[in-house]
Amino acid sequence: MAAAIPPASVSVTMTDSPLFTQPPLSQTLEDLACAYWSSDTLFAAIKLNIFGNLGDETLAVAELGQLCHCHPAELTRLLTALARLNLILEETDGWRNLPEAARHLIPERPEYLGDFLLYRRYLQPTWHTLTQTISSVPLSPALSRDDDYPTRNRHYVQALDQLARLKAQEIVAKLNHIPWHGPILDLGGGAGALSRALTQTHRQQAVAATLFELPEVLAAAQALYPASDAWMDIAPLPGEFLSHSFADHDRFGLIVLSNFLHIYNATNAKLCLSKAVTLLRPSGHLLIHDYCPDRGAIKGPLYDLNMLINTPNGQCHKACDLATWLADNGLTEARIIDLASDSTLIIARRPS
Incomplete structure (x- = not known):
């Protein structure tokens, strides 16, 4: 895939790329849990006949979208994931099949495997019965789409907090080399895992954190952590960020x-960044942690597809775009750090 380069006015430092670092066991487990994201990406591409329509040519998204009857913007997100799966390649003038994809995924080719692979998809639903097939007692699912919103929200907060606690350890370790100061504003911080880790490492300096979240998420977080000491130096603040009015001070x-x-x-992501910068003190730091489709791990483009199908408007943003948006708001020096797991940090400092 063609590398995305920020404009010359943006100073980007690439550091700590973990290309040869063994991921933690927790990452291996998550990769197993999300393995179907890759297979469903492949199945979708076969069903849409992306490989067949590309053939031996290089096609722009608009042309390929017409052939596949796809929306160009959504198709681009799928193509990005396919490229990271080493099935296709993005050139300056469009997309083309890589040799193995052309060999096995173009219909009518002698070694075409599309029908075989789609038969594997046909078997998927019966694999969902594996637990009940093995169990000697009836088992109900931990969570169902038929559950009410409070139940689903409680599971969502608890599930993401389990991963966030592990990610927080990685993030705090990277921040140890940066002279940051409080107070902290943790936007969309879930149950407060990162706020908790940051305030604990700076307890001697009595750094305080404001955990800004949706009201229902904060309610679930406080039910998950009922003890008062879990909220030491952390002040929950309910609201929706773009519409919330912060005090002048x-x-x-x-x-x-x-x-x-x-x-x-x-x-709206640009609007969020712009608003966040206005809340930053001179010499203050802004930290973005996210899944970026243009970084090393495959999770970036796959998580972007997850947002495409599971949220109204969600989208994972390229690290180079985030660096550019930061520069547009006066934060011209961005440090990009790929974690040993599957996500990326972008750290920028506001001028004094």
């Missing part, structure tokens, strides 16, 4: 947007 030394911007499309 509300300014922060560290603003964290961890897995927050991918809730929004590009237009």
Whole structure:
């Protein structure tokens, strides 16, 4: 895939790329849990006949979209994931099949495997019965789409907090090399895992954090962590960020947007960044943690497809775009750090 380069006015430092670092066991487990994201991406491409329509040519998205009867913007997100799966390649003038995909995924080719692979998809539903097939007692699912919203929200907060606690350890370790100061504004911080980790590491400095979240998420978080000491130095603040009015004196030394911007499309994500910068103190740091489709791990483009099908407007944003948007708001020096797991940090400092 062609590399995306930020404009010359943006100073980007690439550091800590973990290309040869063994991922933690927790990452291996998550990769197993999300393995179907890759297979469903492949199945969708076969069903849409992307490989067949590309053939031996290089086609622009608009032309390929017409042949496949696909929406260009959504198709681009699928093509990005297919490229990271090493099935196709993005050139300057469009997309083309890589040799193995052309060999096995173009219909009418002697070694075509599309029908075989789609038969594997046909078997998927029966695999969902594996637990009950093995169990000697009836088992109900932990969560169902038929459950009411409070139940689903409680499971959502608890599930994401389990991963966030592990990610927080990685993030805090990277921040140890940066002279950041509080107070902290943790935007969309879920149950507060990162706020908790940051305040605990700076307890001697009495750094305080504001955990900004939707009211129902904060309610679930406080039910998950009922003990008062779990909220030491953390003040929950309910609201929706774009519409919330902060007090004139509300300014922060560290603003964290961890897995927050991918809730929004590009237009609203830019608005969020612009608003966050206005809340940043001079010399303050802004930290973005997210899944970026243009970085090393395959999870970036796959998570983007997850947002496409599971949210109204969610979208994972390229790290180079985020760096450009930061520069547009006066934060011209961005440090990009790929974690040993599957996500990326972008750290920028507001001029004094």
